Amino acid sequence: MELRFYNSMTRRVEAFETLAPGKVGMYTCGPTVYNFAHIGNFRAYLFEDFLRRTLEFAGYEVRQVMNLTDVDDKTIRGSQQAGKALKDYTAPYIAAFFEDLKALNVEPAAVYPAATDHIPEMKALIQALFDKGIAYKSEDGSVYFSVDKFPDYGKLAHLDRSALRSGVRIDADEYDKEGVGDFALWKGWDEKDGDVAWDAPWGRGRPGWHLECSAMSMKYLGESFDLHTGGVDNLFPHHENEIAQAEAVTGKPFVRTWMHCAHLRVNGQKMSKSLGNFFTLRDLQAQGWAGREIRYVLLNAHYRQPLNFTFEALSAARAALARVDECVDALAARAEQAAADTGARVASQLDAFAAALADDLNAPEAFAALFAFVRAANAALNAGLPPAGAAAALDELRRMDRALGFVFFGRAAQEAVPAEIQALADARARARAQKAWAESDRLRDELAAKGWQVRDGKDGQTLKPLAK
Numbered sequence: 283m284e285l286r287f288y289n290s291m292t293r294r295v296e297a298f299e300t301l302a303p304g305k306v307g308m309y310t311c312g313p314t315v316y317n318f319a320h321i322g323n324f325r326a327y328l329f330e331d332f333l334r335r336t337l338e339f340a341g342y343e344v345r346q347v348m349n350l351t352d353v354d355d356k357t358i359r360g361s362q363q364a365g366k367a368l369k370d371y372t373a374p375y376i377a378a379f380f381e382d383l384k385a386l387n388v389e390p391a392a393v394y395p396a397a398t399d400h401i402p403e404m405k406a407l408i409q410a411l412f413d414k415g416i417a418y419k420s421e422d423g424s425v426y427f428s429v430d431k432f433p434d435y436g437k438l439a440h441l442d443r444s445a446l447r448s449g450v451r452i453d454a455d456e457y458d459k460e461g462v463g464d465f466a467l468w469k470g471w472d473e474k475d476g477d478v479a480w481d482a483p484w485g486r487g488r489p490g491w492h493l494e495c496s497a498m499s500m501k502y503l504g505e506s507f508d509l510h511t512g513g514v515d516n517l518f519p520h521h522e523n524e525i526a527q528a529e530a531v532t533g534k535p536f537v538r539t540w541m542h543c544a545h546l547r548v549n550g551q552k553m554s555k556s557l558g559n560f561f562t563l564r565d566l567q568a569q570g571w572a573g574r575e576i577r578y579v580l581l582n583a584h585y586r587q588p589l590n591f592t593f594e595a596l597s598a599a600r601a602a603l604a605r606v607d608e609c610v611d612a613l614a615a616r617a618e619q620a621a622a623d624t625g626a627r628v629a630s631q632l633d634a635f636a637a638a639l640a641d642d643l644n645a646p647e648a649f650a651a652l653f654a655f656v657r658a659a660n661a662a663l664n665a666g667l668p669p670a671g672a673a674a675a676l677d678e679l680r681r682m683d684r685a686l687g688f689v690f691f692g693r694a695a696q697e698a699v700p701a702e703i704q705a706l707a708d709a710r711a712r713a714r715a716q717k718a719w720a721e722s723d724r725l726r727d728e729l730a731a732k733g734w735q736v737r738d739g740k741d742g743q744t745l746k747p748l749a750k
């Protein structure tokens with residue numbers, strides 16, 4: 283399966299190639315943990331999850347690294363307002379972020395390095411830039427990267443370098459720079475930062491945001507790696523600066539393929555904290571929407587196309603997933619029947635599905651292949667599909683779900699356990715823990731009388747509605 287992706291560096295859809303055959307090193311810019319992430323952020327994380335699952339579907343072994351930005355202006359300001367130490371302030375947001383990823387069925391990265399745990403690596407990178415004559419210190423104690431000294435600057439954003447000299451200020455809050463395009467590697471200590479500061483040979487302060495990603499990506503993936511992703515707003519200046527910091531030091535190409543997703547919008551505007559037009563995942567869950575439904579909506583568009591968030595789309599996702607669930611339930615019921623194999627099978631859509639993924643992650647086409655398969659399966663079931671054919675169809679859905687992650691995840695039948703049933707099951711679990719077997723059996727019968735089957739597995743008990 284040859285994958286073709288749009289590479290922001292070359293601005294072309296090209297064959298995806300890796301440094302080592304069959305392996306992908308992938309870096310993903312992660313959240314700034316000063317608040318709950320909003321679903322615009324999750325559009326980016328879900329695009330990255332879909333990309334990673336597609337690579338795995340295609341047989342690659344992926345090592346993904348996602349950073350946690352736990353020191354910057356926003357986290358410092360937030361911790362001061364809350365009267366907490368920086369780490370105490372960010373810890374609950376980090377925990378919430380992981381919960382949200384789980385609710386959306388995002389596969390965990392191999393490492394989630396936090397910026398504050400990697401200050402020595404960042405200082406080493408700054409020292410190397412000083413040694414090369416590329417870093418310089420300004421009057422206010424900050425350290426800047428001199429863009430003039432790195433001739434490749436601007437290659438990702440396809441910048442006209444002369445514009446950098448003629449007064450385009452990139453970070454408006456940075457002064458004392460020699461060049462207008464220069465960016466901070468280190469921010470000299472300022473009263474506003476309180477006790478959030480580290481000592482360094484060039485003076486007390488804290489690292490710049492761009493620096494953490496160069497330092498941590500190279501630490502966990504090597505000086506050159508395969509794939510780097512983010513939302514389009516990360517492309518410039520953040521990713522441009524990451525390249526400059528890394529390549530100026532190593533002299534090696536930093537990353538081969540750069541991929542960026544378009545924004546999630548609300549009424550035509552980017553969903554963002556500063557515009558106040560955002561929903562967190564928790565806001566939507568509180569309104570009764572499931573992570574699975576939100577995952578479906580955020581994936582159901584090409585990643586390079588802006589996506590407008592609407593509640594109609596969530597309702598449509600609910601209806602579409604109900605159709606998938608019905609088909610899966612019917613296939614599962616048929617697969618358990620004892621009947622002769624007539625040899626009939628559901629016509630496969632796997633080739634079309636794989637071709638859609640390989641074509642720059644064409645999610646709408648991949649979804650179309652899934653629904654074509656569901657329709658064909660329903661027709662085949664009506665025409666007497668034998669149990670072996672139903673089992674084969676379930677296998678195909680499982681294979682598609684390797685990339686999609688919503689077909690078997692969080693199915694309604696598993697989620698919608700009524701409170702009364704759950705209470706009986708919990709009582710049974712307690713009875714078993716106390717080896718009260720008679721009580722446990724009585725509760726099992728009571729659950730069965732109410733239409734629920736309880737099964738004991740290694741992860742505890744699971745509940746399933748009994749077939750009517």
Ligand code: AMP
Nearest residue numbers: 313314322323325326512513545546553
């Ligand atoms: P931040 O916490 O602002 O650094 O953003 C974290 C990630 O979310 C980055 O990859 C951003 O590019 C991405 N992002 C922020 N807003 C949106 C949006 N409205 N749509 C898609 N991605 C976004």
Ligand code: ZN
Nearest residue numbers: 311312495520
């Ligand atoms: Zn980054």
